[in-house]
Amino acid sequence: MPPATITEPRPGPRAVPAERDDIEAPVAVLVVAAGRGLRAGFDAPKQYRRLGGSPVLRQALTPFLDMPEIARIAVVIGAGDEARYAEAVAGLSDERLAQPTLGGATRQDSVRLGLEALQSQGFRGTVLVHDAARPFLSKALARSAVAAVRPGTVAAIPVLPVTDTIKRLDEAGRIAETPPRDRLVSVQTPQAFAFEPLLSAHRHAAAEGRAGFTDDAALMEWAGHPVATFPGEPANMKLTHPEDFVRAEAPGLPLVVRVGTGYDVHAFGEGDHVWLGGVRIAHDRGVLAHSDGDVALHALTDALLGALAEGDIGTHFPPSDPQWRGAASHRFLSFAAERVRARGGHIDFLDVTLVCEAPKVGPHREAIREAIAATAGVRIDQVAIKATTSERLGFTGRREGLAALATATIRLPEPPAPHATS
Template sequence: MRSEEQRTFAAVIVAGGSGTRAGLPVAKQYAAIGGTTMLGLAVTRMREAGADPIVVVVPAGEETTARAAIGACEGLLFTAGGRTRQESVRAGLERLCERAPSRVLIHDAARPDLPGEVVTRLLRALDNAAGAIPVLPVADSMISAEGEMRGAMLDRATLRRVQTPQAFSFAEILAAHRSWSGEAIAGDDAEVLAKTGHAVALVDGDARLRKLTWREDFPEANMERTAETIPAFRIGNGYDVHRLVPGDGLWLCGVHVRHDRALSGHSDADVALHALTDAILGAVAAGDIGQHFPPSDPQWRGAASHLFLTHAVGLARECGYRLANADLTIICERPKIGPHRDAMRARLAELVGAEIGAISVKATTTERLGFTGRGEGIAAQASVLVTRC
C-alpha cells in the first residue's frame, strides 16, 4: 500500500492567458464557464483530485481579480508570473519550495475540466519515472508542411497530442527549470525535464482536457453565435440577513445611513447589496456571493459591498445579459428607509448601469415579530430580470 506521503501532491496552475485569439472582453482565465470561471473550474477540479497546496500563477497585480474569479477555496497560494509560460511555471515551483512536496502537477487554466482519473494515472506513472504526461492518439492523417506546399507523410502511429496537467518529481522538475539553457520558450515542462536526461512516461489523456483557445470554445461569451439559442431573459432572487450591533451607522444600498446601530459582517455588511448581488448571480447561474467572495478570505474584511455587485454585473455581461430591472425589499423596524429611498435608487442605478426608473427600493416591517421585529437584525430580498444584450 502506498504511504500517505506518496498519495499527496501539490499543483501549479498557470493562468496568464489574455483571450486575444478568442476575442473575449476579459482575459480568458476569467471567462464565464459552467456557472463559474475558467480559473475557478480549474482550481476546483484540481482540489477535488486531491492537490494541496495549489499555487495559482497570475499576471502581476491580478491576485485580487483571480481570487474573485475562483471564489471560495481554502489554502491557495498565489504568485506573479513572468514574460513567458516557462518563467511563470518556474515562479510557481519556487513558491512551493517552502512546502517541499514530493510530487507536483503543472497545469494550464486553459484546460479547466480535469478528470480525476487522469490525475490517478499520472501519479501512478511517477512510481517509475521522474515525469509523466497525458496524451491522446492522433486520428487524422499527418503531413509536414514546406511553406504552402505538402511535405512528407508522417506516421501518426508514433504521434501523440500532449495535454496538461503534467506530473513530476518536484525536486527534479525544479532543478530542471533552474538549469534550463535551451530556447527561451520550451515546448512544455516535459521537454525541460527530458533535457536533464530523465525519462517521461506517457499515460492516457482525456478529451475533456481539450484546450479552450478560440471564440467558439466559449459559448457563454460568444454572443453573436448564441444570440438565438440563449434565453431572451432570465430571473434571479437573492436574500440576505445581517445582525445589528452597537455602532454609529450602517450601509444600505451603497448609502451610509446614520443610526445608533451598525450591521455586523465580514465586509461592510450591506445586506441590501448582498441580496441584489446574489439575485444577479442567480439569474445567470454563476453561483453565489460566498463562492466569489468567501468570508474566510481576509482580503474582503471590511470591503465595500459595491465591489461585489459590480463583479456580478460584469459576470452577467460576460454571459450575454444586462440588468433590465431590480426590485429590492428591505425588512426592518429601524432605521426608516423612506428618507433615503431616492438616494438608494440613484446609487444602485449607478452601480448596475441602469436607468433609475428600473430600480425599485421598498421597505417593510414584520409587525415586531421575529428577529427583525425585535431589532436584532435587518433582512433584504431582491428580484431581478436580466435580458439578453
C-alpha cells in the same frame, strides 16, 4: 493505448538528479493562469471568463479541491489580475490553496516562478502542472497523473492518439513529410513530475537562456529525462479560440441518458477473505475466480459496458488470458469508466445490490462506496450500495457463494440520426 509508454529523451546539456526515495510522496498542483489568452478574442484573460456561470479558472481548480490526496494547490497569475483572481476563487475556503504567485513573460517563466514559490515553502514530492484553460479535467485523469510518477519515473504526461493525418511543411510551404500517424499523439495537462528534477531543469534552462519550450515535458526531454505517457481524455479540451467557448457553452451534440445493468456470481472456496467493491473483507471462505473475484466491481463493469453497448467484461478481459489471473478488479471498473469519458460521456449514478448470507456488508458500506467512487472518478453521493439475503433459498441461501446486481446510469453525446434514403 497501453497504460504507459516511454519516449526516448532528446540529448540535453546534462541530466539533473532523478532519485525518488518517497513512494508516498506529497502531491502539489501548480495551475498556470498567467497568460493573456489573446487568441480567445476577449477583453480579459480567458481563464477569468465565466462558463456555465462560473469562471474557467475556478472550474479548473475544482477537481483538485475535491481530492484529499492533494497537499497543496498553487496558482500563478498575471500581474494586474489580482482582483480577477480574488473574484474567481471567492468562497473557496481551503487552506491548501496558497496565495497566488505572479508569473513571468512566458509560460516557461511562470512555471519556474511557481515552482520556486513551492520550493521556498519547503515542498518536495510530486507536482502536477495544469493549464487554467482546461476546465473539464476529471478527478480520474488527475489521479492517473499522480499514479504515473513512481520510483523510476520522474515525468509523465496525458496523451491522445492523433486521428487526423499530420503533414510537415518545408520552408516553401510544400509537403516535406507525412509522419506515421500511429506514432503521433496530442498532449494534455495535468503533466506530472518529480518536483526537484523539474525545478532543476527549469533553473538550468533559465541559466543557459533556453526558452520557447511549449510544455514542461519538452523541457524535461531537453534536460535528459525520459517522459512516460498515460491515456488522456477527449473531454479535457483546452479553451483557446472563441469557437471553443461556443462549443463548450452549447455543445453540438445533445447528451442522452443510457442505463446498463450487470450481474456477477462467484462460488465460495478455500480462503480467509473476499473482495467486495474494492474492499478486502475478512471471511471464513474465499471465492473461486480467475481474477480477485470481486462480484460488485464485475457487475458494475458490465453495467457500464452495457450502457456503452461495448460488450461485457469477458470481451475486454477474457478469463483465458493469463495476464488477468488474480488481477485486482478495480482495473476493470476503471477501464469501463474511462471508456465512458473517452466517448465524451458522464457517469451519473452507480447502484449495486449484493446478495449473500455472509459476510455482513453493512459495516463496510461506506468504505465500499468510497472505493468505487475513487475508481470510477465520481462523487461518493453518486454511488449506492445495498445488501440483502436470499432468505436461505438457492445457492446464496445455502452459503455456497455470493452475487451482485448493478445498474449504471450514464449520459452520452447522441450522434445525428442517419438521413433517410428513398
